[in-house]
Amino acid sequence: MSALTLRAAVTAFSPLAERIGADIGYGTAVVGIFGMLPTAMFGVAGLCTPMLVRRFGLERTVLIAMLLAGAGSLVRVFMANTAELLVFSGVALLGMGVGNVVIPPLVKRYFADQLAAISSLYIVMVQLSTVIPAFVAVPLADGHGWRISMGVWALVGFAAAVPWLVVLRARRGRDLVDTTALPAEPAAAAGKVWRSPVAWGMAGMFGMTSLTTYAMFAWLPMILSDAGASAGFGGSMVGLFALMGLIPALGAPTVVSRMRNPFPVVVGCMVLFATAFVGLLVAPMSVPLLWVVLLGLGPSTFPMALTLINLRTRTPRGSAALSGFTQGVGYAIACTGPLMFGMLHDWTGGWTAPFALLFVALGVLLAGAWQACKPRMLEDSW
Structure with missing residues (x-):
């Protein structure tokens, strides 16, 4: 479920970019900015996530990531101007970027003896999160409007948060920050x-x-x-x-x-x-x-x-x-x-x-x- 969240905000928007621009008023230059935003936010997330992991642990960090992805994807569809749409798209993409980083070590933590199988599973889900929104974006927008077409993917982010809440509840009172073979200075x-x-x-x-x-x-x-x-x-x-x-x-x-x-x-x-x-x-x-x-x-x-x-x-x-x-x-x-x-x-x-x-x-x-x-x-x- 987490991996299925990781590209939806990108490919749900791209097929509708011109339609949204005609509605809220932006041109092709802004479309280019939206095109650069995913990789830019993924890069920011990649550099910042290790600090979050050291502070909160892998499980809490991925929970935060899913909630950011869901909230950003939901709030942005209510925005009426370009700046607000960019900001909350950035929030959703930041959550997805954090998810990009923490899922591989979570696979290693929970499935160290099944790395190939579980890696295949989550990478397939990432690919599906790229393909499915792109194919359904226009039909959904034709039938219900672009806000519904994009906003529906917020449900995936919120749904992906639920299993991590269960994991955190099950591990309450136990150390969620991995300390295996750590040097004395984690930051260094x-x-x-x-x-x-x-x-x-x-x-x-x-x-x-x-x-x-x-x-x-x-x-x-x-x-x-x-x-x-x-x-x-x-x-x-x-x-x-x-x-x-x-x-x-x-x-x-x-x-x-x-x-x-x-x-x-x-x-x-x-x-x-x-x-x-x-x-x-x-x-x-x-x-x-x-x-x-x-x-x-x-x-x-x-x-x-x-x-x-x-x-x-x-x-x-x-x-x-x-x-x-x-x-x-x-x-x-x-x-x-x-x-x-x-x-x-x-x-x-x-x-x-x-x-x-x-x-x-x-x-x-x-x-x-x-x-x-x-x-x-x-x-x-x-």
Whole structure:
């Protein structure tokens, strides 16, 4: 339930952006700000969540995250101006960003002997929370208005808070802050993440995957439109791109957990990415389904990175520290992807320079994965 909350505020809004703008009065520039807001708030959450975990523990932190996600998603639909909509969208996204960080260490804490299976489950739920709101947003808005279409997803956030209330009640009086193998100075220990090649490798792997993926979510329809496709076809290809993410979500955690060093899988993902980029650049409408299928399989490095957060740490505290650093730095980098891709297109009038940017991102991703995939633990490398 928590994982099903983690993308709903993003993809419930995107298909309705123009309709909402026409209602409350904002233009295309503000749509760009809304486009950058998710990764920006996820980055803030990634850097701040380890402090919340040290203060409140994993369970209370994820409860706070679900309540923020639900409250922000609900309150924003009652707003009548752009600034208020942005603020409360930010609240919802901050809650989802905190959830992004704390779910991997919670998996490690409660299911250390089933990391692959439970990681697959929650990553599939994250993918569904990306796909389902996008597909139902417009039909719901047509039938009941955009406020109902967006506000209904607040119920998922509130529902996801209920199991954590049960867990907290069951564990009342017991220490909810993990103290296993903690150094004497927890704050200093968390700071050591910044000096670990494992952490920087994870951040590069995760950040470049997210940058590339969000750039494609934002610009794939226009790439196809410039090649002669209809707006409806471009939208359906974005849906296919998102749906393809379910395949690696199901399989990647198991594959990664069974390999001592899964770097060869990353190389395979880069081949898929590169083939799709060349196809979309040179002949986008020759076999667009093939290009989009390959493009959707390339980000298999996303579930790989989430799984490696647990496989490369010894304790839930280490997992929380690595998760926060990976997602904080990664999403901070990723939020520049759609913007830079679009700016390069505007400056050059074509798609060659924007795709060159993505090839550079693939190089950084490979370098990061080389460090992240090595069979060693975070706690041994700081």
